[in-house]
Amino acid sequence: xxxxxxxxxxxxxxxxxxxxxxxxxxxxxxxxxxxxxxxxxxxxxxxxxxxxxxxxxxxxxxxxxxxxxxxxxxxxxxxxxxxxxxxxxxxxxxxxxxxxxxxxxxxxxxxxxxxxxxxxxxxxxxxxxxxxxxxxxxxxxxxxxxxxxxxxxxxxxxxxxxxxxxxxxxxxxxxxxxxxxxxxxxxxxxxxxxxxxxxxxxxxxxxxxxxxxxxxxxxxxxxxxxxxxxxxxxxxxxxxxxxxxxxxxxxxxxxxxxxxxxxxxxxxxxxxxxxxxxxxxxxxxxxxxxxxxxxxxxxxxxxxxxxxxxxxxxxxxxxxxxx
Amino acid sequence: xxxxxxxxxxxxxxxxxxxxxxxxxxxxxxxxxxxxxxxxxxxxxxxxxxxxxxxxxxxxxxxxxxxxxxxxxxxxxxxxxxxxxxxxxxxxxxxxxxxxxxxxxxxxxxxxxxxxxxxxxxxxxxxxxxxxxxxxxxxxxxxxxxxxxxxxxxxxxxxxxxxxxxxxxxxxxxxxxxxxxxxxxxxxxxxxxxxxxxxxxxxxxxxxxxxxxxxxxxxxxxxxxxxxxxxxxxxxxxxxxxxxxxxxxxxxxxxxxxxxxxxxxxxxxxxxxxxxxxxxxxxxxxxxxxxxxxxxxxxxxxxxxxxxxxxxxxxxxxxxxxxxxxxxxxxxxxxxxxxxxxxxxxx
Numbered sequence: 001x002x003x004x005x006x007x008x009x010x011x012x013x014x015x016x017x018x019x020x021x022x023x024x025x026x027x028x029x030x031x032x033x034x035x036x037x038x039x040x041x042x043x044x045x046x047x048x049x050x051x052x053x054x055x056x057x058x059x060x061x062x063x064x065x066x067x068x069x070x071x072x073x074x075x076x077x078x079x080x081x082x083x084x085x086x087x088x089x090x091x092x093x094x095x096x097x098x099x100x101x102x103x104x105x106x107x108x109x110x111x112x113x114x115x116x117x118x119x120x121x122x123x124x125x126x127x128x129x130x131x132x133x134x135x136x137x138x139x140x141x142x143x144x145x146x147x148x149x150x151x152x153x154x155x156x157x158x159x160x161x162x163x164x165x166x167x168x169x170x171x172x173x174x175x176x177x178x179x180x181x182x183x184x185x186x187x188x189x190x191x192x193x194x195x196x197x198x199x200x201x202x203x204x205x206x207x208x209x210x211x212x213x214x215x216x217x218x219x220x221x222x223x224x225x226x227x228x229x230x231x232x233x234x235x236x237x238x239x240x241x242x243x244x245x246x247x248x249x250x251x252x253x254x255x256x257x258x259x260x261x262x263x264x265x266x267x268x269x270x271x272x273x274x275x276x277x278x279x280x281x282x283x284x285x286x287x288x289x290x291x292x293x294x295x296x297x298x299x300x301x302x303x304x305x306x307x308x309x310x311x312x313x314x315x316x317x318x319x320x321x322x323x
Numbered sequence: 324x325x326x327x328x329x330x331x332x333x334x335x336x337x338x339x340x341x342x343x344x345x346x347x348x349x350x351x352x353x354x355x356x357x358x359x360x361x362x363x364x365x366x367x368x369x370x371x372x373x374x375x376x377x378x379x380x381x382x383x384x385x386x387x388x389x390x391x392x393x394x395x396x397x398x399x400x401x402x403x404x405x406x407x408x409x410x411x412x413x414x415x416x417x418x419x420x421x422x423x424x425x426x427x428x429x430x431x432x433x434x435x436x437x438x439x440x441x442x443x444x445x446x447x448x449x450x451x452x453x454x455x456x457x458x459x460x461x462x463x464x465x466x467x468x469x470x471x472x473x474x475x476x477x478x479x480x481x482x483x484x485x486x487x488x489x490x491x492x493x494x495x496x497x498x499x500x501x502x503x504x505x506x507x508x509x510x511x512x513x514x515x516x517x518x519x520x521x522x523x524x525x526x527x528x529x530x531x532x533x534x535x536x537x538x539x540x541x542x543x544x545x546x547x548x549x550x551x552x553x554x555x556x557x558x559x560x561x562x563x564x565x566x567x568x569x570x571x572x573x574x575x576x577x578x579x580x581x582x583x584x585x586x587x588x589x590x591x592x593x594x595x596x597x598x599x600x601x602x603x604x605x606x607x608x609x610x611x612x613x614x615x616x617x618x619x620x621x622x623x624x625x626x627x628x629x630x631x632x633x634x635x636x637x638x639x640x641x642x643x644x645x646x647x648x649x650x651x652x653x654x655x656x657x658x659x660x661x662x663x664x665x666x667x668x669x670x
Contacts, residue, residue, distance in 0.1 A: 209610035250612050253623050280614040281624050284655045322659060323625075 001081060003041060005071040008064050011044060012051040017084060017116070018091040021058050022104040023159045030063045038064065041073035043094075045087050048079055055087045056094040085117050096131055102159045103168050106132050107147040114145065143169045154179045157187060164193040170200040178214040185218060188227035191238045199238075202245035209249075221248060256281060263317050270304045272297075277321065284322065324410035324465075324527075325373065326428070329353040330362055332378035340432035340470065341377050347469040351375070364427050368419065368602065371426035372408055380404060380431035385441045388459065394617040395651045398585075400454050401444075403437060405472055406430040407460035411493050412526040414603045415554055420595045422460065434472055438479045445486045455480075458491030458512075465494050473499045481506040487582075489549060493528035495537040501544045510582040511541045512549030515572070517564035520556050524608060531568065535575040542580040553587035553650050555630055557611045557622055562633060569637040578642030586634055587650035588627045590619040617653060624656060631660045 042057025054061060055077070064072045077087070092109060095101060101109075113119040113128055125136050134140050143165055149172040150158065158168045171179060182203075191199065207214045218224060221244055227237045247254040257279065264275050276287040288305070292298040308314070329351050335341045336355065345353065356362065359378045364371045388400040408428035409418060431437065445453050457463045457476070467473045473490060480488040481504055489510045490500070500511060513534040516524070521531055529537070538548045550572055555565065572581075589608060591599075596609060613620040621627065631649060638645055649657055 205610060208607065250614070250623070252612055252625060253614060256623075256625070280616060282614070282616040282653060282655065 002076050004074065004076060006044065006052065006074045006076070008061065008069060008072050010052055011061060011072075011074075012047075012053060013061065013065070015051070015053045017053055018045075018055050018087045019058055020091055020095050020101070020105050020108055022102065022108060023156050024059045024062065026059060026063045026066065029059055030067055033060070033063050033067060033069070038073055041075050043077070043090060044074045045077045045082050046079060052076070053087070055082070055090050088112060088117060092131075101132060103144075103163065103165050104147065104150070104155045104159050106134070106165075107144045107150075107168075110141055110144040111148060140165070147172050149173070149176075151176045151179045151183075153183050157183050161186070161190055163196065167193055167196045167200065170197060170204075173204070174214060181215045181218055185223050185227055185241075189234055189237050189241065195238055195242065199241060199245060202242075202249045206245065206249050217248075221245070253280070259320070260317075263313070263320060267308045267311075267313050267317070269308055270301055273301060273305060275317075281321070286317070286321065324428070326351045326375045327370070327373040329375045329377065330359055330427075331355045332359045332376070333357055334379045335377045335432045338379070338432040340430070340434055340472075343471060344375075344377060344430065344432070344469050348375070359429075360425075362427070364425070368426050369412070372410065372428050374427040376427050376429045377432050378429060379433045380437055384431070384437040385444055385455075394653060396649070396654055396657050398454075398648050398650065400456065402459040403441060403455060403457050404431065404460055405434055405437060405457050405476075406466060406470075409462045410465050411462060411528040413493075413528065414524040414526075414599055414606045414608055415589060415591065415595075417591070417595060418460065419598050419602065420592065423598070428466075430466060430470060434470075434475055438476070441479075441486075442483070445483060449485055451485060453486040454489065455486055456489040456491050456512075458489070462492050462494060463490040464492040464496040467496045467499050471499055474503060477503045477505050477509050480508045483508060489582075491549075491551065493525060493534070495529045495533045497537050497541055500541060500546065503544075505546060507545075507547065510547050510549045511538070512551055512582075513538055514551045514553060515568055516552070516556065517561075517568055519560075519564060524556070524603075524606065531571065535571055538572075539575045542576055547580055547582040548576060549582045549584065551585045551587070551650070552634065553585060554589035555586060555634070556589055556608055557626055557630060558607070561630070565630075565634060566637050569634065569641065573641040578645055581642070581645050583646040583648065584638060585648050585650045586631055587652070588622050588630055590621045590651065592619055596620070624653075627652070628656055628659050631656070635660065 038060055040057070040060070042060050043055035044052040045055050046052055052074075057072075057074075061072060082090075095105070109128065109132065110124060113124050114121060119128070121138065121141060125138055125141050129136050129140060146169055147155075150168065154171055157163075158171065163171075171182065174182060186196075203214055203217055207217050210217070212220075223241060223244065226240050226244060229237070232240070260277055267275065269275065272291045274289045276289060277283075278285075290298075290301055290305075292301055326348060329345070329348060331341060331345075331353060333355055359376050362374075362376070364374065382404075384404050386402060388397075388402055406429055407418070407422055408426065409416070410428075441455065445451075464473060476488060476490075477500065480486055487508055487510060489512050491512045491514065493514050497511065500509075503509075515531065515534065518531045521528060538550075541548055552565065552568070555561070572584075589611065593615075599606060600609070612623045612626060614623050615621075616624075622630075631652075635647065638647060649660065652660075
C-alpha cells in the first residue's frame with residue numbers, strides 16, 4: 001500500500017464494484033474541499049489492467065472531479081494486497097460507521113454480498129443485517145433484494161424523500177413504466193410512511209379491481225393535477241390524493257360517510273355539540289359530545305339539542321343509519 | 324393428496340391409527356422421530372403439505388369454536404382437532420396464516436383418547452345439545468381415505484344422546500360414511516361457492532356438481548346434510564351466481580334433509596393479505612370493499628347485509644323453514660338481517 005497523489009482522470013469512476021454510496025449530496029463536501037482540500041486520502045485498488053478502482057472515498061473523488069481538481073491523495077493497494085471482497089468490506093465499514101445509510105444503499109450492500117460476492121443468505125441475515133441496523137430476518141433481506149426492480153429515477157426519489165423500506169418495497173412491485181408515472185405524482189408530495197403505503201395500496205387495488213393500468217388510474221382521476229397545484233400545501237395535497245383514491249376504492253363507504261355528514265349538518269347542532277358515528281358504520285351506537293363550562297351553558301345546550309330533536313331529524317338519522 | 328414423507332412421533336407408534344395409516348401409505352418413505360416439533364419444514368406451503376406428521380394430541384383437543392370472539396354472535400359450535408392442514412389450496416384459507424409455524428399435514432393418532440375427552444364434556448352437561456365438528460384446522464373428510472376416522476367418529480356420536488357431529492368438507496371423500504349406522508347424529512356438510520369461485524379460489528377441491536352429488540348420495544344413506552356459503556365473495560355477478568347455487572341445492576337435495584345452511588362473507592385478519600398476495604398474485608378476492616371490524620377486515624356492513632338478505636330470500640323461496648344462520652357476524656347485522664327475513668316470511 002502506498003500513499004500518493006494520483007490524477008483524478010486515472011480513476012475508473014464508472015467501476016462500482018465496491019461502491020455502496022447512492023445519490024450523494026456533495027455541496028457541503030465541495031465547499032470543504034474548496035477551503036482546505038482533501039484531508040483524508042481516498043483508497044484505490046490498482047487493477048491488473050492498470051486502472052484504479054475506488055475502494056473508499058467515492059464522494060471525495062466525485063467532489064474533486066466536479067471542482068476540476070487534477071489530483072487527489074490516495075492510498076493505493078495492489079490487487080494481490082486486497083481481494084475484491086476485502087475491498088468491498090473496507091467500503092462497507094467506511095460507510096456504516098460514519099453515517100446513516102439510505103434504503104437503496106442497504107439494498108446495494110445486500111445485493112452485492114449475495115450476488116457479487118456469493119455470501120450466503122444466512123450469513124447476510126445473521127452477520128450483515130445487524131451491521132446495517134436491521135433485524136436479522138430473511139424477510140427483511142428479501143425485501144431489500146426486491147428493490148432490484150426499482151428504476152433509477154425511483155431510487156433517487158426514494159432516497160430524496162427518505163422513504164422507508166416498506167414503501168420502497170411496495171413501489172418496486174410496480175412495473176418500470178408504472179414507476180415512471182408514479183414518480184411524477186409522488187415527487188410533489190411528502191407523505192408519512194403509513195400514508196404513502198396506503199396511497200400505493202389504494203392505487204394498486206383500484207387498478208387490480210378495475211382491470212386497468214396504474215397509468216390509467218393516475219390519468220382517469222387526475223391525480224397529477226391534484227398534486228401539481230403549486231397553490232396547495234403538501235399535506236393538503238396528500239389529503240386530497242387520499243380522499244380521491246379512497247372514494248374510488250371504497251365507493252359505498254364514502255357515499256355513506258358523505259350522506260351522514262349531510263344529515264348531521266341538517267341537525268343544526270350548536271357549535272359546542274357534536275354527533276359522532278363509527279366511521280365504518282359497524283357500531284350501532286351514536287355518540288353525542290357536548291362541551292360546556294357552566295350550568296347555564298349546559299341548560300342552553302340541552303334546549304338547543306331538544307330543538308334539533310323536535311325537528312324529527314334525529315329519527316331520520318337513526319333510521320338511515322340502521323338501513 | 325400424495326405425500327412425499329411420513330414423520331412418526333415415537334409416542335405415536337403404539338396407536339392403532341398409526342399402523343392403519345402406514346398400511347395405507349406403504350410406498351411413502353417413513354421415519355420415526357423423537358420430537359416432531361423439531362422437524363424443519365419446507366419453506367413453501369405446497370411442499371410442506373406433502374409432509375405427513377403422525378403424532379399424539381396432548382393439548383386441548385375439544386374446544387369452543389375460535390369464532391367465539393368478542394363482538395360476533397356465537398352459534399355455540401365446538402370443535403375437535405383430529406388433525407391440521409388441508410389438501411385443498413383455497414386462496415382465502417386462514418390456515419395459511421394460522422398454522423404457518425407448523426404447515427406440515429398433521430394427523431393425531433390418539434382419536435379414541437380425543438373422543439374420550441369429548442365424552443366427558445358432553446356427559447357433564449346432559450341437558451345441553453352440543454354441535455361439534457372437525458373442520459376448523461382441516462377439512463373433515465379430506466384424509467378419511469387414509470385414516471378411516473369417519474367410521475370411528477360416526478360410531479361414537481351415534482351413541483351420544485346430546486350431541487350432533489358435523490363433517491365439513493370441500494371434497495367428495497364419503498365412501499366410508501355410506502351404510503354406517505349414525506342414528507341421525509351425523510350431519511355431512513359442504514362448503515359451497517359458485518363454480519367460478521371454486522375454479523379461481525378453491526384449488527384442489529371438488530367441483531360444485533361433485534359436492535352436490537356427494538350430498539345427494541349421503542342423503543340417500545339417511546344422513547342430514549348441511550351447506551356453508553362461507554366465505555361468500557362479493558363480485559360483480561355474485562347475485563346471479565349464488566342464486567343459481569341455492570337453486571342447485573334444492574334440485575339435488577330435499578329441504579327436509581337439510582340440517583342447516585350457514586352464511587358468512589369473506590373476512591380475514593390483515594396478516595393474511597400479504598401471504599395470499601404472495602401465493603396467489605392474480606386473486607381478486609381482496610378487490611371488494613373491506614373495512615376493519617372486530618379485529619378483521621370485512622365487507623362494508625350494507626354490502627354484507629345485502630348479500631345475506633338476498634341469500635335468505637332465495638332460500639325462503641325454495642324452503643322457508645330451512646334452518647339457517649350467519650357465521651361470525653355482529654349482533655347489529657344479525658338483527659337487521661333477521662328483521663328483513665321476518666318481513667319476508669310474513670309477506
